[in-house]
Amino acid sequence: DAGITQSPRHKVTETGTPVTLRCHQTENHRYMYWYRQDPGHGLRLIHYSYGVKDTDKGEVSDGYSVSRSKTEDFLLTLESATSSQTSVYFCAISNRDRGPHEQYFGPGTRLTVT
């Protein structure tokens, strides 16, 4: 497995609380991504990063923010969690600077908002 970890792996939180998910990589890849996976929707891109402090929005970015202060860490924050953000969140990395390249995925974080 590529060196990607996500923390926490499971979290239950209440509506209205802030939540931060962490993705950590040891591959020194420039590109990092946050997806959410929901039944019937596949994977949808939330935010992505193409370098330290360089981030941009994906398809479903409302209610989420990200930060990348170091190459190895990409944080996803739910500013005020809602039940619609109950999902499984995946981080991925890519070395696409070297041409067409696959993404490597972390193990996922299962988030439940009650």
Place this chain on the structure above:
Amino acid sequence: SQQGEEDPQALSIQEGENATMNCSYKTSINNLQWYRQNSGRGLVHLILIRSNEREKHSGRLRVTLDTSKKSSSLLITASRAADTASYFCATDAGGADGLTFGKGTHLIIQP
């Protein structure tokens, strides 16, 4: 919105049979990729086919790409119980936002 759409949504076959999954997409691509996801796990890359390629093989996997029809197929030959998983196609249009995934085909291999 989803770029790739897999067909069928679910497929159940007997061990040893071949499994074919299809993917259709809407816009121009640089390459198309297939991923597998076992239950409760992250996605794992299987194979990448570039837009100027028509067919690619990797072990028991065969992928075809028809850019004129904006479609791809994944064939798994001589299926095994361990092939039970969800399979996703993903298109790469070359932007920094990376891949756009379909909703997946859930494959069940009956022993």
